[in-house]
Amino acid sequence: MKAIVWTKYGPPDVLQLKEVEKPSPKNNEVLIRVYATTVNRTDCGFLRAKPFIVRFFSGLIKPRRTSLGNEFAGKIEAVGKDVTSFKVGDKVFGYNDDDLGAHAEYMTTAEEGSLTTMPANMSYEEAAPSTEGAHYALSFIRKANIQSGQSILINGATGAIGSAALQLVKYFGADVTAVCNTKNVALVKSLGADEVIDYTKEDFTKNGQTYNTVFDAVGKSSFRRCKVLLKPGGVYMSSEPGFFAQNLFLAMWTSIFGSKKVIFPIPKSRKEDVLFFKELIEAGKYKPVIDRRYPLEQVAEATRYVETGQKTGNVVITVEHNNK
Numbered sequence: 001m002k003a004i005v006w007t008k009y010g011p012p013d014v015l016q017l018k019e020v021e022k023p024s025p026k027n028n029e030v031l032i033r034v035y036a037t038t039v040n041r042t043d044c045g046f047l048r049a050k051p052f053i054v055r056f057f058s059g060l061i062k063p064r065r066t067s068l069g070n071e072f073a074g075k076i077e078a079v080g081k082d083v084t085s086f087k088v089g090d091k092v093f094g095y096n097d098d099d100l101g102a103h104a105e106y107m108t109t110a111e112e113g114s115l116t117t118m119p120a121n122m123s124y125e126e127a128a129p130s131t132e133g134a135h136y137a138l139s140f141i142r143k144a145n146i147q148s149g150q151s152i153l154i155n156g157a158t159g160a161i162g163s164a165a166l167q168l169v170k171y172f173g174a175d176v177t178a179v180c181n182t183k184n185v186a187l188v189k190s191l192g193a194d195e196v197i198d199y200t201k202e203d204f205t206k207n208g209q210t211y212n213t214v215f216d217a218v219g220k221s222s223f224r225r226c227k228v229l230l231k232p233g234g235v236y237m238s239s240e241p242g243f244f245a246q247n248l249f250l251a252m253w254t255s256i257f258g259s260k261k262v263i264f265p266i267p268k269s270r271k272e273d274v275l276f277f278k279e280l281i282e283a284g285k286y287k288p289v290i291d292r293r294y295p296l297e298q299v300a301e302a303t304r305y306v307e308t309g310q311k312t313g314n315v316v317i318t319v320e321h322n323n324k
């Protein structure tokens with residue numbers, strides 16, 4: 001099969017299209033014929049092993065996995081002998097940010113992992129980017145206990161995490177102020193933003209409003225700058241650990257002292273989340289934002305684009321199979 005092979009840490013040039021052996025599923029695994037996948041910031045982190053801590057999970061000297069790619073949509077081609085919840089021919093979607101391997105024509109993943117059958121109303125290309133950014137967003141939303149009637153400011157509401165967070169927060173009934181670039185004002189309004197701040201024209205930390213939660217989905221701010229935006233008892237969250245990993249320490253410190261808190265959840269992969277996203281997609285409450293599409297052969301180029309930190313939503317990789 002064709003795969004984008006990854007044998008060392010480094011820039012996107014290390015990613016090479018090669019012919020490799022098709023994997024076979026273990027007893028508890030399914031073999032998926034991949035039709036669509038993504039390049040996201042998790043892939044970029046693994047690719048360059050940045051931050052360094054990535055090496056403790058991914059291999060100290062060189063990567064243990066052979067291909068990147070953590071989101072997928074495709075068709076079950078074979079099942080291990082213990083698999084009961086999927087059968088050959090099922091269309092599935094999900095993510096696996098532990099084992100990766102979706103930048104290939106075929107991949108294996110455990111039956112009990114974060115995958116389920118495809119939403120009825122979606123193509124492979126739309127389903128593939130529906131899970132990983134949304135799962136980060138959901139873990140922040142749950143940890144902050146965001147509820148109907150509350151107010152939240154989302155900085156970077158146009159990223160993979162931010163655009164999912166905006167839709168999920170609206171689903172939970174909170175009021176959203178979204179911060180984005182001029183070119184994306186209409187987009188964030190269409191995703192449900194109640195108020196929009198264009199960061200090229202206004203500093204969101206100086207708008208005089210206060211919120212129950214400030215979620216910096218692109219990690220460009222700090223608790224120190226955003227504290228003034230929080231109501232008493234308010235919560236600050238960021239998708240990045242911040243300068244000197246300050247958000248991790250602030251999460252511990254502010255959980256004991258002061259009424260305004262930093263929270264920094266460590267997201268866990270859960271099948272229930274993918275089931276929840278499928279339910280929302282089918283109900284028309286959530287749809288991933290797609291920026292560009294590239295063929296599998298151009299994963300390195302797609303990665304260069306994702307590394308700019310300026311994609312809008314998600315970058316999809318389409319996987320063509322010669323024998324359809």
Ligand SMILES: NC(=O)c1ccc[n+]([C@@H]2O[C@H](COP(=O)([O-])OP(=O)(O)OC[C@H]3O[C@@H](n4cnc5c(N)ncnc54)[C@H](OP(=O)(O)O)[C@@H]3O)[C@@H](O)[C@H]2O)c1
Binds near residue numbers: 162179220239313
């Ligand atoms: N799987 C994941 O996605 C993942 C996993 C773990 C951690 N993270 C971290 O989470 C963060 C977000 O990832 P992502 O994939 O959601 O983001 P992303 O898709 O890379 O998006 C970045 C978005 O943020 C906007 N942006 C850039 N600079 C901004 C600024 N100063 N203020 C407001 N918006 C700004 C960009 O739009 P404009 O250029 O148009 O402004 C772009 O749409 C990254 O720091 C990443 O390292 C991501």
